[in-house]
Amino acid sequence: MAKQKFYVVWQGAKTGIFDNWDECKKAIHGIPGAQYKSFTSYDEASQAFTQKPVTAHRATPKKKSKQANIKNPQSSSILRNSLSVDAACSGNPGIMEYRGVYVKTGEEVFKIGPYQNGTNNIGEFLALVHGLALLKKMNNPIPIYSDSMTAMSWVRQKKCKSKLIEDSRNTEIFELIARAEKWLQTNTYTTQILKWDTAHWGEIPADFGRK
Numbered sequence: 001m002a003k004q005k006f007y008v009v010w011q012g013a014k015t016g017i018f019d020n021w022d023e024c025k026k027a028i029h030g031i032p033g034a035q036y037k038s039f040t041s042y043d044e045a046s047q048a049f050t051q052k053p054v055t056a057h058r059a060t061p062k063k064k065s066k067q068a069n070i071k072n073p074q075s076s077s078i079l080r081n082s083l084s085v086d087a088a089c090s091g092n093p094g095i096m097e098y099r100g101v102y103v104k105t106g107e108e109v110f111k112i113g114p115y116q117n118g119t120n121n122i123g124e125f126l127a128l129v130h131g132l133a134l135l136k137k138m139n140n141p142i143p144i145y146s147d148s149m150t151a152m153s154w155v156r157q158k159k160c161k162s163k164l165i166e167d168s169r170n171t172e173i174f175e176l177i178a179r180a181e182k183w184l185q186t187n188t189y190t191t192q193i194l195k196w197d198t199a200h201w202g203e204i205p206a207d208f209g210r211k
Contacts, residue, residue, distance in 0.1 A: 011035040017045045020150050022121065025198075075109035078201060079194070080104040084145040085131045086206035087123025093164060096120065096173070098127035100134070101206040103145065110134065117170040122149035122162050122177065125205070128193065129180040136189050143192035147204045152193055158184040 007024035009015050012034040014027040022208075028034035031050025039045040080103050087098035110130060113123070128151050131144045146152055154160050159181060166174045196204040203209070 005038045006039050006042050007036055007041060008045050008049045009034070009036045010049070010149075013105040017042070019047055020121075021126075022148060023151055048130070050211050056157050068173050078143075079143055080146055082143045082194070083109060083135065084196065084204045084206040085124070085127035086147065086204050086208065087120050087127050088208035089120040089123055091120060092137065093117045093119050093170070096123045098130070099206055099208075100127060100165075103205050106205060112176075115170065115176075117164075118173045119162060119164055121148065121150050122160060122173060124148035125154045125160050125162075126180055128152065128155050129183060132191050133183055133187070135191050136187065141190070143194050145164050145194050145196040145204060147196040147198050147207075149195065152195065153202075155184065155193065160198055167198065 001055050004019070004119065005021070007021065009016045009018065009024060009027045012027040012031045012176055013029075016027075018024040018027065021038075024036060024038075037048065039048060082103045083100050085098065085100045086105050087096060089096040095114045095116060096118025097111065097115065099111040100109040112126070112130065113126050124146060125148075127174075128144065130156075133146070134140075135142065160177045164170070164178075188190075198204065
């Protein structure tokens with residue numbers, strides 16, 4: 001199991017200490033000169049937050065290559081014959097939906113939602129389990145890409161660990177969560193789950209493009 005990390009953002013759309021990469025990414029995405037760094041303990045992150053970020057990562061806009069035909073050397077490592085999954089949520093909680101897209105062609109394989117009063121992490125989790133179940137049913141050996149470490153962790157633990165409270169608006173979401181957890185607990189799978197390298201490859205193909 002991956003160790004818990006804490007992310008300090010000194011300069012971004014929102015500053016502070018975050019306990020997951022998804023929230024940190026939201027705080028720095030598209031912010032020129034954003035400064036951030038990961039730490040292995042909260043105490044370490046808390047101490048660093050009060051200090052000058054001398055060794056922080058600096059998120060700067062990427063410069064376009066003078067030779068437009070030169071591809072990123074990392075792009076060749078993408079497994080094109082694969083499924084990618086992602087979620088979108090307008091607000092947190094807010095209107096949530098998720099989908100799966102075939103990487104090679106950009107074809108939308110499934111799209112679920114929208115549902116009221118959900119979260120992005122829940123959507124990422126449901127998308128990943130939906131993809132696993134679909135590929136097993138089809139006996140399709142291709143891997144799945146996700147850009148959410150949180151969702152990947154929840155799938156490994158076979159448990160959606162969201163703190164979202166169930167109410168009359170999101171009953172359907174909690175029904176989906178229960179079904180997903182039951183599927184994980186009663187099924188085995190050989191599908192390889194891979195982390196999408198957003199830093200080198202850009203947004204995951206299943207991204208809803210609403211950032």
